[in-house]
Amino acid sequence: MVKTSCGMCYGTCTVDVRVKDGIIVGIEGDPDSPQGYGNICAKGLSAPMMMYDPSRLNYPMARTNPKKGIGVDPGWKRISWDEAMKLLTSKLKECIERDPRGLYTVGSPTFPAERAFNILCFRKAFGTPNYYTGGGGLHCGNGAHMIGGIYHASWSIIPDFKYCNLAVYWGCSKGHGAGHAANVAAKQAADAKARGMRLIVFDPFLSTQASSAEEWVPIKAGTDAAAALSMVNLLVNDYNLCDEEYLKRKTNGPYLVGQDGLYVRDKTSGLPLVWNIVDNGPKAFSSAGIEDCALTGDFEVDGERCAPSFQLLKEHLKKYSPEYASGICGVPASTLRRIAREFGEEAMIGSTITIDGKVLPYRPVASIYFRGSQGHYNQAWDCMSLVLPNHIVGAADVPGGALAFGPPVHLGYPGTGRLKYSVEPDKDGLLVARNWPYSHLPYPPPEPRDPPQRLDLQDMFYIPTYTTIMAWDSNEELWEKFKIPYRPDVMISFATNQIMSVGNPRTLLNNFLKKFRFIVSFNIYSTEFEEAAADLVLPDTCFLERYASATTFPTVGVSCHATGLGEWVWAIRQPIVEPMAERRPMIDVILDLSERLGLRDEYLEAVREWVDRAYGGDIDLKKAIGPEEKLSFEKILDLVMKDRFGEEKGLDWFKEHGYLKWPKRVEEVYWRAFNDVRVPIYLEWIIRAGRKSRAVAEKYGVPDLVDWSAHTALPDWRPCPTHAEKNPEYDLEAFYWRSALHTYSMTMQNPWLNEISQNDPYTYTIQLNTDTGRRKGVKEGDFVWLENPKGSKARGRVHLTDGIRPDHVAIAANAGHWGRGLPIAKGKGVFFNELIEVDREHSCPVSLGQDICVKVKLYKDGGA
């Protein structure tokens, strides 16, 4: 029995793996690890079928067919590792000589710990700013994560299942067997339901979570913000159900805003002013002795008229009457009124609870969003609108409310005091996350690069983690205008299937992937991506054959801890068996490459920087590893662990025990009450940051790069392009959902999961409302085409159900494989991405995240 962290999704549950005669024969949850407490899911249990899949890549392979394209046979030819390394090294050397920025790195979000060392550190060492994420890919959450970061210093939010009494879900599945801390969250959610927590789910279809909820509210895709803003409007303007204390002390609600939309600042300190009610005058927000300040009213400071930002929000929200919102989102106004009132009343504003002797605000309600509600044109503001209810009633990181993943505060491992990090205010008093693993902090906004360096222009914006600009039709023109001197040269991909999980595959391939001179992919299968675009494929190990550093840290990231009180856990991933055939862990190849390319010091420095930022601490790897010593990942891990946990707890200790755990503290879990940080209910800084980005765009002659009018301070609902579709032929809104049985495109090749999916009525079908089906003469099991206004089509089998809006069709994501290297997955399910576009019109103007809803017409196969 060997303990390791499961790698079938990013939930990273600790598992005990049974080995018999050198073969992995079974996997079960580790009962004592906080990451799972013995529970496991269908994906984890099916891992041996991935480990021993005869379709796994076992040898390096080179493309012999120079033609690239979807459906093309690459003509793989087995080559030796020696040949492969020589080829790769020479291509990378040429790239360095031309311009190292020509290297594009892509990594899967399913393995953030491996990705950090395989991709992020190597990218930095190599000297390229270019990176994006495949796998979950640009399906992923530019809007969701950054809004999570701005309001909760975390990747996402989840209800405090222990105390929450009413959770409202917007297109998310927390606690239903998938994703972040999947199995602990599932238990916590089940406990909450048994305790009596009510769940209301807004979703266009009767998702798993909606079907187990007390109420399903069928909402039109991409309209959640309208519904949420109407509910906030009711709380603020009609029901007066606001937590004024929270708004005054924990938000920028009292900050005075002038006619230009910016804060009115103290002339000497430069700090934002609030209106002190006691002496009836302006004062810097952080001044001593402000016993009470105004949230509403009109004031004058130095002759300028101004008002608290809460007053502006209050006025702004008035247009979101329930009737107006209802016309957009298709939810009856009476339903919006009822849910808003329930949410406000259930919040028990003003109440407290004592936990471990600490008196804390008690707000047992949570408004929770994730992937579904954020996959839209307006995603940054959609997510802001959905997180806002929590901050109106003060239900943020307090018992019962919406909690940050992580949490983002850790007061240190008790044995050493190391691994310590917290949140802090910036000079304007706003929340700054300090344990953030990604390219830039959610706040404060980074200065835009002038000119941008990245091919996706991400570095001239302030919200995006990455954009799709590199694949727009106009990419060459934009690179030209922004004076970017290099072009795509070499791509290194780790565990991604970009053809199936980024966006429209043809657009990505033709506009972007085909521009590379050389693409190397480290993967466990030859997927549609390798077939269409890769020149060299290297056989990676799967999670059962390799090490990973810390699958649960950094805590605020993808692989988070379970929420609420309980235990922290640092768990590793370790090889259970030797890699089969000629598979090699990608990290070993990366270390080898770093040495071959003379980038050893640069690589160690990048690791130091990443490890210290993400894991909290300081360690000088260049000192700890001798200059002549061959780089070894095990040595690096040993150093990192001893640095954090003390000399006796190096890699050997972790190999034996699998994980180390210690108790969470109230001050960490419910950190909001203990830290003097505020969140912006009025995003004043977006006005300023947006102006800076816009100035860069204008300077280089691209004034309409995005719609800059969205770079404003107050939340609005904005329609997706699909909402404006006028042709009545395209009468169905298509959207995708993520099945708990699968992790993006990786698991459909698993024959157990595939067979369960085949028996499940939803995973491989197009869900269509029963009445709509009847109207269109479509019966259960019929094959139909969905076609978008541009003529892109997807074919699939219909499942008729009453559990979907009559004007929508639902498709499970990442299905419909066709790759030769995936014989089990091939031909199963429906390929949704064929229907979506990768362009400016489908990119959020603030977060640059991708809009993935699309209007389609439906007709029977063989019909027209």
Next chain:
Amino acid sequence: MVRLGMVIDLKRCASCHTCTAACKAEHHTPPGVFWAKVIRVESGKYPTVIRQGLPLLCMNCAEPECEKVCPTGATEKRPDGIVTVDSSKCVGCRYCSVACPYGARCFAEDWKDYFTGDRRPSSAFAAHSRKMWLEESDRGVVSKCNFCADRIAEGQNPACVDACPCEARVFGDLEDPESEVSQLIKKRRGRQLHPEYDTDASVYYLPAR
């Protein structure tokens, strides 16, 4: 007298199919054989529609229809209530499959490799699976859930009970009024499926709503 049984709390169940996979992993059942599964039952019209996930397994009935129709005596009820199939006596006639009101019985002509559909195992793991399956069930016979009798003999729970991430399953003695299963059935009004067939199933469901 002990009567082993299971309680499945539909309020806790998230229809995640972990039980399905746990059973597969425990018993190495070949393609097409599912001793445990989850079906969805939809009722009502949009928008007032209810979809209930329903995890199924052999109900190990106190009055098993399968036992009554078995011509060779392969199917037997043990004293602890578990209904077993002796594969050495089973002739694969499948009368039991027809008689079972719960569709709990599976028939496999032979063990087949999941990847190749072939009798020859494609990997060491598949060879292990084949061995485990043939030890447990042989070929050309009917098989079904037996509450993981081997695990129970070692004092463990059935695999699906231990794996369920929602902790929706409880296993225990239905005859003992103080057992957790008995208490749950009493307090939460647990119900058997298809009581009209008078099978007196040993699996009880607690209502979701």
